[in-house]
Amino acid sequence: MTMKKRNGKYNLKRRMLKIEECDFHRLLDLSLKAKYGGNPEHKRNPGDFNLDPPSRPRPGKSLCDSVKVFTRKEALILLRKGIKNGLVSERFIGEWPKNVWSVMDDGTPLEAQYESGNQGVYHGYPLPTEDPFCEEVIKQWRIRSELAKS
Secondary structure, eight states, X not given: OOOOOBXXXXXXXXXXXXXXXXXXXXXXXXXXXXXXXOOGGGOSSOTTOOOSSSOOOOTTXXXXXXXXXXXXXXXXXXHHXXXXXXXXXXXXXXXXXXXXXXXXXXXXXXXXXXXXXXXXXXXEEEXXXXXXXXXXXXHHHHHHHHHHHO
8 A cells, every 4th residue: 555645746845864964872862762652544453552543544544564564662663773873854843853764674664753742752654665755765774874883
């Protein structure tokens, strides 16, 4: 299932924080405080997310089930890796990046959005392969994963 395009196109306003602006030590600390909430619109199988309602897949939304993310623990690990590796948006809400991107071991790119009003809580979903931002996420994942290690 593919994600619905906004006004006929994907959100082209998304911008990743520039590498030179990434403070990897601060991002590591932030990643340890991040939480994963989830969203029933991105779930067919509710797994252990304890959502209310448990699932409510919406037409046009990409589903976590399609990439086999079924547990909150797995989603949280992916979210934290994205923050730690500096795949965060240039837009912040307080100390929290508006968006975080991550890549699964099989190369699937993911996007998470900050849930406003919830300190450090995100929900995520796989990026549709047609989304032009996919290539940038994969490219930056390779580059920034190495930088975050140093």
